[in-house]
Amino acid sequence: MNERAIVCKGLTKRFGDFIAVNNISFDVDQGEIFGFLGANGAGKTTAMRMLCGLSYPTSGEAAVAGYNVFKQQEAIKRNIGYMSQKFSLYESLTVKENIRFYGGVYGLSDRQLKEKGDELITQLGMENEVKKMVGSLPLGWKQKLAFSVAIIHQPRIVFLDEPTGGVDPVTRRQFWDLIYAAAEKGITIFVTTHYMDEAEYCNRISIMVDGRIDALDTPANLKQQFRATSMDEVFYALARSAKRSAD
Amino acid sequence: MKQFMVFVRKEFHHVFRDRRTLLILFGLPIMQILLFGYALTTEIKNAQIVIADHAKDAASEQLISRIAASKYFTINSVALADNEIEAAFRKGKVKCVVVIPAGFGNDLLHGNSAQLQIIADASDPNTAKTLTNYLTAIATDYQQDLYPTANVPLRIEPLTRMLYNPEMNGSMNFVPGVMALVLMIICTTLTSVSIVREKEMGTMEILLVSPFKPTYVVLAKAVPYLVLALTDFVIILLLSVFLLEMPVRGSLPLLFLESMLFIITCLSLGLLISSVTSSQQMAMLVSMMGMMLPTILFTGFIFPLENMPVPLQVISNLVPSRWYYMIVKAVMLKGLGPGVIWKESLVLAGMTVVLLTISIKTFKTRLA
Numbered sequence: 001m002n003e004r005a006i007v008c009k010g011l012t013k014r015f016g017d018f019i020a021v022n023n024i025s026f027d028v029d030q031g032e033i034f035g036f037l038g039a040n041g042a043g044k045t046t047a048m049r050m051l052c053g054l055s056y057p058t059s060g061e062a063a064v065a066g067y068n069v070f071k072q073q074e075a076i077k078r079n080i081g082y083m084s085q086k087f088s089l090y091e092s093l094t095v096k097e098n099i100r101f102y103g104g105v106y107g108l109s110d111r112q113l114k115e116k117g118d119e120l121i122t123q124l125g126m127e128n129e130v131k132k133m134v135g136s137l138p139l140g141w142k143q144k145l146a147f148s149v150a151i152i153h154q155p156r157i158v159f160l161d162e163p164t165g166g167v168d169p170v171t172r173r174q175f176w177d178l179i180y181a182a183a184e185k186g187i188t189i190f191v192t193t194h195y196m197d198e199a200e201y202c203n204r205i206s207i208m209v210d211g212r213i214d215a216l217d218t219p220a221n222l223k224q225q226f227r228a229t230s231m232d233e234v235f236y237a238l239a240r241s242a243k244r245s246a247d
Numbered sequence: 248m249k250q251f252m253v254f255v256r257k258e259f260h261h262v263f264r265d266r267r268t269l270l271i272l273f274g275l276p277i278m279q280i281l282l283f284g285y286a287l288t289t290e291i292k293n294a295q296i297v298i299a300d301h302a303k304d305a306a307s308e309q310l311i312s313r314i315a316a317s318k319y320f321t322i323n324s325v326a327l328a329d330n331e332i333e334a335a336f337r338k339g340k341v342k343c344v345v346v347i348p349a350g351f352g353n354d355l356l357h358g359n360s361a362q363l364q365i366i367a368d369a370s371d372p373n374t375a376k377t378l379t380n381y382l383t384a385i386a387t388d389y390q391q392d393l394y395p396t397a398n399v400p401l402r403i404e405p406l407t408r409m410l411y412n413p414e415m416n417g418s419m420n421f422v423p424g425v426m427a428l429v430l431m432i433i434c435t436t437l438t439s440v441s442i443v444r445e446k447e448m449g450t451m452e453i454l455l456v457s458p459f460k461p462t463y464v465v466l467a468k469a470v471p472y473l474v475l476a477l478t479d480f481v482i483i484l485l486l487s488v489f490l491l492e493m494p495v496r497g498s499l500p501l502l503f504l505e506s507m508l509f510i511i512t513c514l515s516l517g518l519l520i521s522s523v524t525s526s527q528q529m530a531m532l533v534s535m536m537g538m539m540l541p542t543i544l545f546t547g548f549i550f551p552l553e554n555m556p557v558p559l560q561v562i563s564n565l566v567p568s569r570w571y572y573m574i575v576k577a578v579m580l581k582g583l584g585p586g587v588i589w590k591e592s593l594v595l596a597g598m599t600v601v602l603l604t605i606s607i608k609t610f611k612t613r614l615a
């Protein structure tokens with residue numbers, strides 16, 4: 001299928017008088033790594049939550065994996081993975097128990113669970129941590145594990161909300177290796193980040209300012225468009241116009 | 248179904264790894280029952296009793312001297328006519344009257360049995376029960392000393408009569424009340440806190456994004472706590488029967504089923520609390536304080552409902568524990584069957600359906 005992974009037209013979210021997401025439109029291709037950038041409070045998490053079906057859009061249209069966000073909620077759920085901005089594994093369960101739980105919730109059979117679980121643990125090099133409580137692992141490991149668990153059911157699209165926040169550069173690099181490996185398998189990556197070096201790893205990026213999408217293109221084209229030498233400069237040029245203060 | 252079991256197993260992991268949960272789950276009921284048990288078995292010393300000796304023979308004198316020798320009793324007056332007994336109790340100092348009928352010694356030696364009447368003031372049921380137990384024990388001892396070798400059937404027959412409170416309301420009623428209270432608090436606290444914790448931690452979002460149906464999330468949360476609360480019920484029941492010597496006169500399976508119904512009612516209430524609170528502290532506060540007060544006030548085990556103003560009586564109908572309390576009392580203490588308690592059971596079942604429906608409906612499948 002050459003279908004678009006995400007199609008979004010005029011998507012808007014209001015909280016009372018406040019417009020958190022203001023009429024955003026964009027498409028994401030299947031297999032693409034799409035960076036969703038923006039300063040604190042720009043509306044990234046809110047937009048992502050609408051696409052995942054955690055929150056109703058106030059207006060606009062969106063389709064995820066070809067399914068309508070208003071009407072085909074259940075079908076969307078079967079096709080996406082999600083890693084929220086808050087840590088999303090159970091700290092008081094072991095690595096293995098977390099894998100079994102999330103795999104089980106997504107309906108994996110025992111055999112699939114074992115295969116996938118072993119593969120995932122080898123890939124992460126966590127053979128010695130299998131029986132450890134997730135709460136006792138360093139943050140970088142937790143995040144890598146959370147990502148692998150979020151794609152354990154091989155979704156078409158995975159939504160990652162600041163997956164590398166607070167993680168050291170070496171681990172971030174490893175994290176992006178995992179993202180590339182997933183993208184190679186055809187999983188569409190929709191990722192928010194505050195790190196501009198990570199923005200460079202994306203196929204295309206959008207930059208949100210005060211709820212709007214003010215720029216959307218490949219990193220190279222954006223630099224050219226803003227006559228900038230780095231993504232940092234592009235980001236600052238756009239962020240300067242922001243009125244919303246970070247919260 | 249398999250997804251469901253995966254969820255239930257995860258929930259058990261949480262319970263057994265969280266000290267606070269374990270404390271509420273097992274510490275609370277044991278503590279409550281032990282506290283109460285301790286209050287029940289406080290020793291009584293030098294209680295004032297009156298002995299009406301109509302026999303005035305050797306046997307009666309021996310028995311009286313044994314009672315006098317015991318540290319529990321102070322004998323007030325040895326001669327009393329039947330019509331003076333009531334007056335003695337009224338004054339309030341006398342806790343117990345022992346009547347030794349005429350011909351006591353003769354009956355004991357030559358007849359098959361001798362009677363001994365024990366009348367206790369049961370407006371203080373704990374004391375009354377303890378005193379009659381002591382007196383019965385003294386009489387049994389005495390008779391065994393008379394016939395040390397013979398394996399005779401009990402010859403002195405103590406006839407106990409509880410004045411003012413023949414059903415021994417009080418201690419007996421307290422246990423079903425404590426059962427209702429403990430189950431209510433445990434079920435509401437644990438379910439509401441465990442759901443709100445997932446909201447706080449952010450794992451709830453992941454569950455809602457998964458294909459696992461929100462209704463199942465709610466039910467999968469309830470099932471483990473149903474099992475655990477039933478375990479609690481068994482613990483409470485064992486402690487009540489073996490430690491507090493509570494009778495179970497009615498059918499045990501019936502009691503179990505009714506308790507299961509009540510537990511489900513409480514779990515539904517806990518689910519409801521979880522959808523109206525957003526922090527663990529708040530959920531804990533609402534479940535503990537918010538449920539404790541109405542349960543204590545409106546169940547009837549501390550403040551009799553009959554004596555309440557009508558508006559409060561009407562309110563008490565809304566409190567689930569009130570109905571459970573009536574059921575437990577009927578089954579445990581009076582040995583009544585389903586024919587008598589079906590109305591109460593129906594009320595509880597109705598409440599459960601309403602609460603469960605509301606809590607599943609209000610469970611937010613989309614947050615904000």
Ligand SMILES: Nc1ncnc2c1ncn2[C@@H]1O[C@H](COP(=O)(O)OP(=O)(O)OP(=O)(O)O)[C@@H](O)[C@H]1O
Nearest residue numbers: 015020038039040041042043044045046047247615
């Ligand atoms: N439930 C809500 N009710 C009211 N306002 C909200 C709600 N959720 C988010 N907002 C507001 O919407 C705006 C956008 O928030 P959002 O979390 O989407 O930003 P973000 O781009 O993800 O920021 P960050 O980088 O800090 O995660 C913020 O000003 C926030 O305060």
Ligand SMILES: [Mg+2]
Nearest residue numbers: 044045046085
């Ligand atoms: Mg965010």
